[in-house]
Amino acid sequence: MLIYCVGQLLGIALSLPISGAAFVNTAINGLQKILPNVPRQKLQAAISGTSEGFFETLDPATKAMTLDVIMGSLQKTWGDLNIFLFRKYKWAN
Numbered sequence: 001m002l003i004y005c006v007g008q009l010l011g012i013a014l015s016l017p018i019s020g021a022a023f024v025n026t027a028i029n030g031l032q033k034i035l036p037n038v039p040r041q042k043l044q045a046a047i048s049g050t051s052e053g054f055f056e057t058l059d060p061a062t063k064a065m066t067l068d069v070i071m072g073s074l075q076k077t078w079g080d081l082n083i084f085l086f087r088k089y090k091w092a093n
Contacts, residue, residue, distance in 0.1 A: 023077040024048070030069035034062065 024047055031043045045051035047070070055063055 019077050023073050026076055027070050027073035030073060031066055034065050034069065 024044060027047050028040060028043050031038075031047075032040065035043065042051060042054070046054035055066060058066065
């Protein structure tokens with residue numbers, strides 16, 4: 001029983017950082033196509049939430065395209081449940 005629990009915890013501990021890195025890389029690659037003049041570090045900070053107000057500086061059409069890229073990256077990485085949560089809490093305004 002103990003080995004089973006350790007195996008489950010180890011699987012979670014390994015899969016979360018891998019899926020997080022996959023999400024960030026997929027999202028940044030897509031955003032760089034929309035915003036080619038924005039440095040990669042700035043896009044990474046915006047995705048991680050440490051660059052407050054970045055998306056508010058974009059015009060509505062560009063903001064919509066960036067949202068599509070981020071939602072697509074979330075869906076590829078974690079599936080439909082996280083897209084619902086992301087829309088409800090992160091993009092409420």
